[in-house]
Amino acid sequence: xxxxxxxxxxxxxxxxxxxxxxxxxxxxxxxxxxxxxxxxxxxxxxxxxxxxxxxxxxxxxxxxxxxxxxxxxxxxxxxxxxxxxxxxxxxxxxxxxxxxxxxxxxxxxxxxxxxxxxxxxxxxxxxxxxxxxxxxxxxxxxxxxxxxxxxxxxxxxxxxxxxxxxxxxxxxxxxxxxxxxxxxx
Numbered sequence: 662x663x664x665x666x667x668x669x670x671x672x673x674x675x676x677x678x679x680x681x682x683x684x685x686x687x688x689x690x691x692x693x694x695x696x697x698x699x700x701x702x703x704x705x706x707x708x709x710x711x712x713x714x715x716x717x718x719x720x721x722x723x724x725x726x727x728x729x730x731x732x733x734x735x736x737x738x739x740x741x742x743x744x745x746x747x748x749x750x751x752x753x754x755x756x757x758x759x760x761x762x763x764x765x766x767x768x769x770x771x772x773x774x775x776x777x778x779x780x781x782x783x784x785x786x787x788x789x790x791x792x793x794x795x796x797x798x799x800x801x802x803x804x805x806x807x808x809x810x811x812x813x814x815x816x817x818x819x820x821x822x823x824x825x826x827x828x829x830x831x832x833x834x835x836x837x838x839x840x841x842x843x844x845x846x
Contacts, residue, residue, distance in 0.1 A: 683745070687766035696732075702841070735768055742775050752782045784815035 674692045705713055714721035746752045813819075821828060 690738075704841070704842060705843040713843070730749060732768060735772075739771055742779075744776055746775070749782070752779055784813075788813040788815050 704710070710724070760774060
């Protein structure tokens with residue numbers, strides 16, 4: 662009996678270590694990609710991009726290389742997410758709805774498919790941890806007084822996502838603060 666508890670504790674400890682390592686590497690990757698994302702906002706936009714590409718074939722090739730490497734990076738990230746999903750029994754049986762492919766938006770269709778697979782599991786786990794935190798912090802006592810405590814986190818996020826234009830508008834950076842190459846303000 663005691664050995665069984667030790668083995669279970671050891672397995673749990675190893676799982677926590679693995680989760681922490683994955684989280685640390687994911688966070689590190691996010692930091693490394695931030696500079697690339699920020700710099701990509703400065704790239705020329707249409708029609709200036711086309712005029713640059715038409716003027717110099719090296720620039721056109723550089724854009725094609727950038728697009729190819731971006732697709733490879735996205736593919737690698739999707740493979741990692743797929744592997745993590747496959748290793749998690751709770752998400753393994755999630756129903757997949759393969760979509761028809763039109764060739765141009767294959768990457769986005771793949772991202773949407775992966776997100777659909779994880780949604781139920783993610784919402785369940787987030788709501789479970791929110792309830793645990795409410796109980797340990799005493800926030801459950803305030804539940805009747807504040808609207809945010811009357812809803813699960815997943816419900817709040819779903820509410821925001823019903824009107825994505827509001828969130829999208831808040832995410833846009835002003836062109837003057839970004840400094841898009843080729844545009845004068």
